[in-house]
Amino acid sequence: MKFLIDAQLPKRLANDLTAAGHDTLHTLDLLLGNQTPDEELAVLAAKDQRILVTKDSDFVTSFHLK
Numbered sequence: 821m822k823f824l825i826d827a828q829l830p831k832r833l834a835n836d837l838t839a840a841g842h843d844t845l846h847t848l849d850l851l852l853g854n855q856t857p858d859e860e861l862a863v864l865a866a867k868d869q870r871i872l873v874t875k876d877s878d879f880v881t882s883f884h885l886k
Contacts, residue, residue: 824865826874827854833873845870 822843825834834846850856850864858878865872 822868822870824861824868824870824872826861826872826876827856828875829873843870 823834823837823845825831825837825844825846827847829846831846831848834844834849837844847854847856847861852860858876861872861874864870
């Protein structure tokens, strides 16, 4: 599986998922790091077919699951 881990979650989670064999990015791995806007995270997740893992409640009202 492919994951994108948002800024509110620890880099350790991304490392653990990678160690378990998953293709995982954390926002710290991105050019803007933890300052990457939510809209860009959603676009990246959709483009790369990644599951966005977040604690950000804004995603509930801003984006719909398909």
